[in-house]
Amino acid sequence: xxxxxxxxxxxxxxxxxxxxxxxxxxxxPAIFVMLLVGLFPFLWSVAxxxxxxxGAKQSGNWIGLANYKKLIADARVWAALGRxxxxxxxxxxxxxxxxxxxxxxxxxxRPLKRLFVALIVLPAVISPMVAxxxxxLMLDHKFGPFNQIxxxxxxxxxxxxWVIKPHxxxxxxxxxEVWQWTPFMFIIxxxxxxxxxxxxxxxxxxxxxxxxxxxFRIVLPAIMPVxxxxxxxxxxxxxxxxxxxxxxxxxxxxxxxxxxxxxxxIRGFQSFETSYTAALVVILLIVLSLAVTLALKRMEIAR
Amino acid sequence: xxxxxxxxEAIWYGVSILVxxxxxxxxxxxxxxxxxxxxxxxKSPPAWFPSQPQFGNYAALFLDGDxxxxxxxxxxxxxxxxxxMILGTLCAYAIVRFRxxxxxxxxxxxxxxxxxxxxxxxxIFLAYAAFGLADSYPGLILLYTAFALPYVIWMMRGxxxxxxxxxEEAALVxxxxxxxxxxxxxxxxxxxxLIATAIFAFLFSWNEFLFALILTRTxxxxxxxxxxxYFGSQSTFWAKIAAMSALGTLPVFIVVSMLQRYLVRGxxxxxxKG
Amino acid sequence: MSDLKLSNIHKFYGGVHAVKGVDLDIPxxxxxxxxxxxxxxxxxxxxxxxxxxxxxGGQIDIGGKNVTDSRPRDRDIAMVFQSxxxxxxxxxxxxxxxxxxxxxxxxAQIKRRVMQATEMxxxxxxxxxxxxxxxxxxRQRVAIGRxxxxxxxxxxxxxxxxxxxxxxxxxxxLEIKKLHQELKRxxxxxxxxxxxxxxxxxxxxxxxxxxxxxxxxxxxxxxxxKSRFVAEFLGSPKVNLVPAxxxxxxxxxxxxxxxxxxxxxxxxxxxxxxxxxxxxNISRAGSVNKNDRAAIEIVTEFVQITGTRALVTFSLxxxxxxxxxxxxxxxxxxxxxxIKFDMNRTMLIDPxxxxxxxxxxxxxx
Numbered sequence: 001x002x003x004x005x006x007x008x009x010x011x012x013x014x015x016x017x018x019x020x021x022x023x024x025x026x027x028x029p030a031i032f033v034m035l036l037v038g039l040f041p042f043l044w045s046v047a048x049x050x051x052x053x054x055g056a057k058q059s060g061n062w063i064g065l066a067n068y069k070k071l072i073a074d075a076r077v078w079a080a081l082g083r084x085x086x087x088x089x090x091x092x093x094x095x096x097x098x099x100x101x102x103x104x105x106x107x108x109x110r111p112l113k114r115l116f117v118a119l120i121v122l123p124a125v126i127s128p129m130v131a132x133x134x135x136x137l138m139l140d141h142k143f144g145p146f147n148q149i150x151x152x153x154x155x156x157x158x159x160x161x162w163v164i165k166p167h168x169x170x171x172x173x174x175x176x177e178v179w180q181w182t183p184f185m186f187i188i189x190x191x192x193x194x195x196x197x198x199x200x201x202x203x204x205x206x207x208x209x210x211x212x213x214x215x216f217r218i219v220l221p222a223i224m225p226v227x228x229x230x231x232x233x234x235x236x237x238x239x240x241x242x243x244x245x246x247x248x249x250x251x252x253x254x255x256x257x258x259x260x261x262x263x264x265x266i267r268g269f270q271s272f273e274t275s276y277t278a279a280l281v282v283i284l285l286i287v288l289s290l291a292v293t294l295a296l297k298r299m300e301i302a303r
Numbered sequence: 304x305x306x307x308x309x310x311x312e313a314i315w316y317g318v319s320i321l322v323x324x325x326x327x328x329x330x331x332x333x334x335x336x337x338x339x340x341x342x343x344x345x346k347s348p349p350a351w352f353p354s355q356p357q358f359g360n361y362a363a364l365f366l367d368g369d370x371x372x373x374x375x376x377x378x379x380x381x382x383x384x385x386x387x388m389i390l391g392t393l394c395a396y397a398i399v400r401f402r403x404x405x406x407x408x409x410x411x412x413x414x415x416x417x418x419x420x421x422x423x424x425x426x427i428f429l430a431y432a433a434f435g436l437a438d439s440y441p442g443l444i445l446l447y448t449a450f451a452l453p454y455v456i457w458m459m460r461g462x463x464x465x466x467x468x469x470x471e472e473a474a475l476v477x478x479x480x481x482x483x484x485x486x487x488x489x490x491x492x493x494x495x496x497l498i499a500t501a502i503f504a505f506l507f508s509w510n511e512f513l514f515a516l517i518l519t520r521t522x523x524x525x526x527x528x529x530x531x532x533y534f535g536s537q538s539t540f541w542a543k544i545a546a547m548s549a550l551g552t553l554p555v556f557i558v559v560s561m562l563q564r565y566l567v568r569g570x571x572x573x574x575x576k577g
Numbered sequence: 578m579s580d581l582k583l584s585n586i587h588k589f590y591g592g593v594h595a596v597k598g599v600d601l602d603i604p605x606x607x608x609x610x611x612x613x614x615x616x617x618x619x620x621x622x623x624x625x626x627x628x629x630x631x632x633x634g635g636q637i638d639i640g641g642k643n644v645t646d647s648r649p650r651d652r653d654i655a656m657v658f659q660s661x662x663x664x665x666x667x668x669x670x671x672x673x674x675x676x677x678x679x680x681x682x683x684x685a686q687i688k689r690r691v692m693q694a695t696e697m698x699x700x701x702x703x704x705x706x707x708x709x710x711x712x713x714x715x716r717q718r719v720a721i722g723r724x725x726x727x728x729x730x731x732x733x734x735x736x737x738x739x740x741x742x743x744x745x746x747x748x749x750x751l752e753i754k755k756l757h758q759e760l761k762r763x764x765x766x767x768x769x770x771x772x773x774x775x776x777x778x779x780x781x782x783x784x785x786x787x788x789x790x791x792x793x794x795x796x797x798x799x800x801x802x803k804s805r806f807v808a809e810f811l812g813s814p815k816v817n818l819v820p821a822x823x824x825x826x827x828x829x830x831x832x833x834x835x836x837x838x839x840x841x842x843x844x845x846x847x848x849x850x851x852x853x854x855x856x857x858n859i860s861r862a863g864s865v866n867k868n869d870r871a872a873i874e875i876v877t878e879f880v881q882i883t884g885t886r887a888l889v890t891f892s893l894x895x896x897x898x899x900x901x902x903x904x905x906x907x908x909x910x911x912x913x914x915x916i917k918f919d920m921n922r923t924m925l926i927d928p929x930x931x932x933x934x935x936x937x938x939x940x941x942x
Contacts, residue, residue: 018631018646022481023401027408030394030452037449038415041426048426105318116319118560120326125559127510129527130548134329137336137541142347145332179329232417240419243512247531261421261513268425269517281422292417296410469662472629477676477727478650491666 042285049279054272067279076255077280080263087170087259088238091177095234096227098178099185103193106186117190124183132247135176139163139248166256169249173257176244181237185230192226193219228299236292260284333552337361337545344541360546369543372529373550379440379525380508383447388501390448391455392463396485398456399463400471409460416453420513428517438520446514451504458503462496463489502562506555526551579640579653579730579763580605581626587634588621595621597787598635603765603780608757611767612774613784614810620735622784623767627733628652639731650679655724656733660740661716663708663723669695670704673723694726697759698752714745718752725760734766738773750776771811775799783807800922805851805931808924814856814888816924817898821852823925823935828852831894834873839921840936850934853924856888859900862917872917875900880908889914 049067051060071077102120106113123131138144139162151157162172196219204214242261245251251262258266268277336344337360339353364370397403427446428437436442466489474484490497512527519528530547533540581603588596595618603609611619624630626637628649637645644652655676663672670691677687695701698718708716717737724732734753738746754777757764768774774781775795782792783806791803795811802808808816821830824847829835836852862872878897879890887908889900900916907914925935
């Protein structure tokens, strides 16, 4: 019955045959488009950052790391960076905590809950540009209702020059951002909390664990992976904030609310300091890529 | 017990209504201003309700031709979404079924979504200027497609993976090619996810500002860019901001309210299965 | 109708060497069952035959044609899946017709074929229903219908009855047997259930860890297994294995139970073996005859009554054994029963290697 077995046959198929070939064909167009936008600009920026292009100049001279040195010494860059990180450091925890409180409030199944949730989500789906515009209208010290409302609460008329005074401008941006993106956190945490294993919670209740304990020991670890992604997404979005700031203050007054993105826009598209901006772009891309890859790897491991 | 429960319920509803009111107030404000006559807008302190609601501001948008920007937004966001959905679904299918590129490809694609647009826009701007793509439909569509792709691929990955492999295998044995299987078997099964992804991808492009700002001048401006041009202290500008914002936002609200159930998965990049 | 030839098939699956050099020659029209425990590679092998997996080494020939590099649709095969794989948004008619549409068959011909198939399977009344409206058994028939309507030369079944409840399984088993008799196609059937294997197969291929342990007609594997693994896999309840000492004509369990061997065992001196005897080959002895050395007195420990049979658990020489006896009043725990082994049906197994040394196996590897 048994034929003499032929020696081990290694299939002599070419690399692109069969399923693998089909897979490559399917993936190629999308990757091509993404590379066009992802790789080319980076390479170009690297090349240009080592030159001295500015204005309408078509070709530049090689000046090595001069731009990078200038960047490190530029106080305005550090100021913009600092402001951006400060915004991030304040807004993110706020969005997280408010989102969490809202999500916990809506953990109960009640009629109309879906309606409420759908309404709360609305700020997150409008254009950030529109959000900025709305708050520009809201915060106007003469014609906006915000000051009016504060006046009612404190009992005396308040005139806060939200978009005019530097300190207040920062808070204005903060308010707009938190208003728009807390619903984002809320929606994610709502679903994440709902997915926590009911049986674990019930077991804890039977064991007599207090509310805080249950939260920190059971709930928090369970939603950590989702929380991680949400925080990562928001952190990156906050870092490159542009639309709302542009509409509220244009980076002003002066450049007191200039974030990194605004800075790059002004230097690149108003002063046309091509190479200088390119250097900043390169540094930014490298740092962000590293940070994201590290964060993703850590989360993949946790997953 | 019943009374305590009823009280708890009442409090819950009270809090909920308060929260919703506070959150939606600015949106109400925007709509409300769009219905105010320009002179009334600049009253201090502002009235919370227009004395005579009127659509004059909207009319102005039409008369001044500003409405054209909405059309541009529609074409650009629409086409780029369609292209991204086609290319992205193909790519996602290969990643899920053929494991093309393994984990590395998947992570690279996700990281693409994280690229800050500002870092990319500069060289693109110069390249577009050189190739004559600035201020044109194809230019912006290409860019929006490229930015929608990582999102589409990541989301469709999840939805396609939910389709049982055996259905596709049965079709393969029955005599269909991979493309035919994808089109005739997998896509109909994943239709809901497909629609949800398309809607969210469309939303991102519809709301996009930075690229549009930089890459359009006069021909092809989208509605967020149009709004940004109303920056100043004229009351007509405020009226236009409000009206244009309302027009740009209303479609979003309508669509999203129809698709509530996909909200969670769409917004969170599929991190959470709502 | 085609034959199937597998030569030295290797397949790595998820880092594991799932199929390690399998050779199979299956003549046309035969019903072959691939059976074995989980992870033995039977499903992987089937999927390789179907073309759903690409082999890492070896060659597959269907009907004399080398199809190793061909796509599933070029192999002229039909397949029935474990979970039926019916398209939920199509009617039963469309489900069955789906494959024919791929071949661009004209509608009239499609209709004819579908009607033929559904008549054979008695599902003609269900044509307009959706899969979700059907019961498990009906879905299974539709899946089979989809396979036979294609008139392929090779039929593959991937554990099709696993998702059905026990009674339905018995019914469908018979249906499949009838199908094979009517259509006379070459069929390859994968299952982990040894009853399906025994009842359906013209030939059984027992796989273990990616290698063919033994292949042959069901009764050959049952009565003349090559190894302990084969002996234990087929038959329910499992074959009893008892440590014993064997020499040329006798085998001795403990020190006081000596049983005669009908054939020469070829063993010269006393050798430690495992004595294998199936529960069904143990029966009640008549009155104890001093000359009847095969009769043994035992004490029942547990009794499981299945209706007409009683599975009696007892100890012999410190080993737990089960006997499948006719139900009787003496089948009560704690009772004494006299039993005897059918020595024509025993086997001796080498404890170290697991190879059956007596009786010699009827089939080659």
